[in-house]
Amino acid sequence: MSLPRPSLDPELNAKLSAFPLGIHLNAEILTQMRQYAVPAETYLEGRSVQRRDRSVQSLDGFDLPISVFHPKLPAVNAPASTGCMAA
Numbered sequence: 001m002s003l004p005r006p007s008l009d010p011e012l013n014a015k016l017s018a019f020p021l022g023i024h025l026n027a028e029i030l031t032q033m034r035q036y037a038v039p040a041e042t043y044l045e046g047r048s049v050q051r052r053d054r055s056v057q058s059l060d061g062f063d064l065p066i067s068v069f070h071p072k073l074p075a076v077n078a079p080a081s082t083g084c085m086a087a
Contacts, residue, residue, distance in 0.1 A: 009058065040067060048072045 008025070016025055044051060052068045 007060075040069075044069075 008027075008030070013025070040051065048071060049069055050072050054066050054068060055063045056066055058064055
């Protein structure tokens with residue numbers, strides 16, 4: 001069973017509009033882009049990175065899966081980081 005995807009987050013859409021993508025990002029383009037998605041594990045293999053999968057609720061009530069990545073060990077003499085999130 002496939003659940004319908006929520007619409008693009010208005011805040012994200014506003015931020016993306018600042019980038020010169022060369023195309024208008026819409027549901028059709030996102031569907032095409034998802035065909036080429038590579039699992040995160042492909043990039044994480046052999047790296048000292050910790051991954052936590054979470055779910056956050058959007059303003060319109062949809063649960064959005066996110067992944068939070070951060071180093072397993074703190075970096076020496078590096079600025080503080082709160083991690084990196086990816087959807």
